[in-house]
Amino acid sequence: MADDRPAHESHLLLDTARVTDFALDPDRRTEPDRCVYQGRVRSRRQGHMRYLFFTNTPAHVHLYKHAAAALDDRGHDVLVLARDYGCTTELLEYHGLPYRCYGHLETTKWSLVRQLPRHYYSILRYTRQYxxxxxxxxxxYAAHAGAISRTPVxxxxxxxPTSLDHAVSRPFATSILTPHAFGKDLGxxxxxxxxxxxxxxxxxDVFSARDDIxxxxxxxxxxxxxxxxxxxxGSHHDVNHSGISPPERRELVEQLAERATVFVSDESDAMAFDALDARPFDLHPGLLHDALAEAHLLxxxxxxxxxxxxxxxxxAIRSNSFVGDSDMGNFIELEREGLIYNIGAFEPALERAxxxxxDESISAEWADKRDDYIDRTVNLTEVIVDLATSSDGPNSVAGLSQGELSARPPRDAPVSADR
Known part of the structure; x- marks a missing residue:
């Protein structure tokens, strides 16, 4: 099969000669087992480790894909336990990562409640096997899998805002990593x-947009x-929150289409494009970041x-009910740095867009602000790999700190009075 991955992703390909089938006895196979891609079975040798990554959403795949590939390149065993949600499994296959699917989730608020017992059954079974x-x-999921298997997490x-998730996860974690702008102390x-x-x-260090996007x-x-x-x-952390309504979405697209070509990425796939001057984003989801890097606006x-x-x-303009005085620290930070706008109400968000x-000057202006900001951030993949391979724990890993990280004075921020 021809490889259609971007050139900058080619290093994520696994050595398939070293990969063996990790499937269960077919007679005991359940629905999640049929989502199996490939896993890895090697004998344990001194210095070789088995790493298990949980990817419950597409964003989690992106978070761990480079670290998983780097650990695989070093000869360690790597397996991903994935939830079939959105394009999660599609991305795992695109990046050539070995995974097992522990269950399915729809984009409705009650789907997780219905699926939770089955998810945990599959997760605990796969964790014990691996x-x-x-x-x-x-x-x-990861925290409880570690607790049952007595594995560092x-x-x-x-x-x-996900306080319940923190409460049921934190007691079982060996270490918890957060961005410097995270607004809580987790102990x-x-x-x-x-x-x-x-x-x-x-x-x-790990991303460059493809030239032909x-x-x-x-x-x-x-x-x-x-x-x-x-x-x-539809996620548990979205309960009681909302964003741009369907009528507002149509108005937004109509207004923006007078000024630019509009691509729509709709997580629920409910957007009707009839009589609408817009295109669905229908490229492979693995190309979304390449497209975003070239876009004039999000x-x-x-x-x-x-x-x-x-x-x-x-x-970027972010408009949802999370925006406000108790907003998440990363969005407060990015607005203070002049990189995004947090605008809760639709009409002001539309006007700003x-x-x-x-404004013909914003592309160059934002590129300068981004370069200035990115110079002060870490390559998190490097931090994850260093932590995964360290025998001395997070205190020995460069880029991690238990204290507050110093903040420099903020640059002029975008106007945010129209929240």
Whole structure:
């Protein structure tokens, strides 16, 4: 099969000659087992470790993909336990990572409640089979898998509002890593790094946009284009929150289409494009960051993609009900640095989007601000790999600190009075 991965991702390919089938007895196979890609079985040798990564969402795949590949390149065993949610498994296959699917999740608020018992059953069974030496994840699944298997667990957390998740995860974690802007103290196991979870895959050390993305999108070299990203608000941390409503989404697209080509990425796939001057983003999801890096503007009611835009130097507007006095620290920081706008109300967000598209100088301005900011952040993949291979724990890993990381005086921030 021809490899259609971007050149800058080619190092993620695994040595398939060393990969063997890790499937269960077919007679005992359940629905999640049919999502198996390939796992790895090697004899344990001195100095070789088994690492288990949890990827519950597409963003988690991006977070751990380079670290998993680096550990594999060093000869360690790597396995990903994934949830079939959105394009999670599609991304794992695209990046050539060995995974098992522990269950399915729809983009509705009650899907997780219905699926939770089955998820835990599959997770605990797979964890015991694989018998990992270290576990990495972002929440309760990873923490509880570590507790049952008595395996050290590192959690990477970046969302302050998910207090319940913190409460049920934190007691079982060996170490917890958060961005420097994280607004809570999670106790003696808490370590901070300068940057965001997105620094694991969008730091210049590990990412460069492909040159042919405009050709792939079908846009001209000098053609302005905007990406609109709409959330399904189906995750547990989205309960009681909302974003841009369906009528507002149509109005937004209509207004932006008068100024630029509009691509829409809709997590719920509910957007109707009839009589709408916009295109669905229908490239492989593995190319979304390449497209975002070239975009003139992002307008979103999601969280992760706004941070991604900031780290790529693309102006971004974030509009949802999280915006306000108790907002998450990373978005407060990025707005203070002049890289994003947090605007809760729709009309002011629309006005700001139109004004940014009318400003011919913003691309160069944002590139300068991004370069200035990125110089002060870590390559999080390097931090993860150093921690995974360290025998002395997080205190010996460069880039991690248990104290508050010093902040420099903020640059002029965007206007945010219209929240």
């Amino acid at each position: 018998d990992p030496d270290r576990i990495f994840g972002m929440g309760a 590192t959690l990477i957390l970046d969302s302050e 003696p196991k808490h370590y901070r790094f300068r940057g965001f979870k997105e620094s694991a895959y969008l730091h210049p 405009r050709e792939q999108l079908g846009v001209e070299p000098d053609e302005k284009y905007v990406i609109c990203r709409f959330n399904a608000f 307008v979103a009611d999601t969280q992760t993609m706004v941070t991604e835009a900031a780290l790529l130097g693309t102006p 139109c004004s940014l598209l009318d």
